[in-house]
Amino acid sequence: AMGPTYAESPLFKDVAKYLYRYNYGFAAGPWIVNLDLWNSLSAEDQDILQTAMTKALSDAWDRGEELDRVGIDEMKAAGVEIVELTTEQMSANVEACRDKVWAWVETEMFSKEFMDMVRGLAQPLP
Structure with a gap:
């Protein structure tokens, strides 16, 4: 498995004895804006949106890392052996x-x- 992220960690620990941390996976959540709409916005409004999207992405990444740490701790506590490659x-x-x-x-x-x-x-x- 890639790692116990988001809602998966409570499930893995119930059925797995080992977790191989190969860290290979990603989730994509693109921000999509119609190009004509984007081009109609002022540079200031574009900057506001870009800043907000960048902050949201950073926050989501930080949250994912924290959930990964919490999930690993839960699995270790449940007796799952964590294998680091x-x-x-x-x-x-x-x-x-x-x-x-x-x-x-x-x-x-x-x-x-x-x-x-x-x-x-x-x-x-x-």
Whole structure:
């Protein structure tokens, strides 16, 4: 599993003896604004919205990290063994996912253009 985040942590500890922390996953919550509407806003209003969206994203990220810590603590308290991968193990997992999963996702879920964007944003392997 990726990690006990959000509402998942109470469930994992009830059925799992081990949690492998491979830290590979993300959730996307894009802010979408019609381009004509955006362009009709003053620079000041655009800045206000951009600042608010950036703050909301930062707050959500901080909350996710806190929920992850709380979830790990709950799982440890319930007797779940938390397995932290080495850098080499993490790299091998990321490489396999990028090679196999992303190729499948490109044809079965999203478009090549979208996955090219994801590849462009992906961090280098550790």
